[in-house]
Amino acid sequence: xxxxxxxxxxxxxxxxAGARLVGAIGEALAGLGEADVDLRPEGVTVRxxxxxxxxxxxxxxxxxxxxxxxxxxxxCGAVAEPAAVQTVQVTVDALExxxxxxxxxxxxxxxxxxxxxxxxLDPARRGAPFYFQQMDEPRPQRNRxxxxxxxxxxxxxxxxxxxxxxGGRLVTDEHAPNxxxxxxxxxxxxxxxxxxxxx
Numbered sequence: 001x002x003x004x005x006x007x008x009x010x011x012x013x014x015x016x017a018g019a020r021l022v023g024a025i026g027e028a029l030a031g032l033g034e035a036d037v038d039l040r041p042e043g044v045t046v047r048x049x050x051x052x053x054x055x056x057x058x059x060x061x062x063x064x065x066x067x068x069x070x071x072x073x074x075x076c077g078a079v080a081e082p083a084a085v086q087t088v089q090v091t092v093d094a095l096e097x098x099x100x101x102x103x104x105x106x107x108x109x110x111x112x113x114x115x116x117x118x119x120x121l122d123p124a125r126r127g128a129p130f131y132f133q134q135m136d137e138p139r140p141q142r143n144r145x146x147x148x149x150x151x152x153x154x155x156x157x158x159x160x161x162x163x164x165x166x167g168g169r170l171v172t173d174e175h176a177p178n179x180x181x182x183x184x185x186x187x188x189x190x191x192x193x194x195x196x197x198x199x
Contacts, residue, residue, distance in 0.1 A: 001031070001058070001152070001153070002085065002087045002150040003195050004056070004087055005048050005091065006045070006062050007045065007085045008070070009043055009044070009046075009085050010043050010044045010046070010078035010081070011079055012042070012043045013042070013043075014041065017076070017078070018042075018043060019039060021044050021073060021076045022039050024072040024076050025037060025044075025046065025072050025073075028072040029069040032068070033048075035048050035069065036048075036049065036125055036171070043081075043084075047064060049112075050062070051125055054113055054115075055187075056115070082152045083155055084182060085152065086150060086151050087159045088150075089150070090128050090145065091147070093134075093145070094132055094134065095135050097118070097134050100132060101117070101118070101132050108120065110123070110127075118131060131148070146178075146191065149190060149193065151192065152195060153177065153194035156180070156194035159192055160180055163190075167184065167185045177194055178193065179192060179193040
């Protein structure tokens with residue numbers, strides 16, 4: 001479970017083995033639902049997310065589809081690697097929210113997220129989503145664009161420790177275990193999110 005839905009990476013070791021897994025997933029989901037599937041030489045990434053005009057996110061139906069995908073992977077001998085999945089979101093803080101959102105919508109060719117005028121999505125579901133936060137007053141001492149990285153909840157602290165070891169620092173864990181705010185050595189911020197965490 002990541003910020004926007006269910007995701008899995010299955011290491012296959014070759015493009016041919018990955019293609020066979022994609023075929024097995026297609027057969028398993030035939031007539032039941034769809035998945036976003038990314039085939040690479042090293043493996044296959046599967047994302048289950050509803051991206052309709054009325055709703056965007058995870059649904060109850062995706063739980064059963066995830067089980068079917070996992071079963072197809074097991075039959076093909078592909079092993080899931082939770083540490084290999086993440087989603088990235090770009091967050092922009094703005095004083096004039098409607099004008100800023102309109103600019104980014106036009107520039108990126110994105111569309112509004114269902115039920116959330118603060119979100120813009122790639123219609124092809126390939127690019128990182130953009131999220132916009134309302135600012136109450138100018139904030140010149142801090143950056144106004146940051147990256148959100150969503151990882152599986154049981155891997156969040158490991159990712160945070162790696163970022164701190166690489167020269168970053170923890171800004172706040174006030175919202176943990178939902179998310180932590182980090183900064184690089186020059187103060188540019190990023191959030192590590194852990195969807196599905198208890199707390």
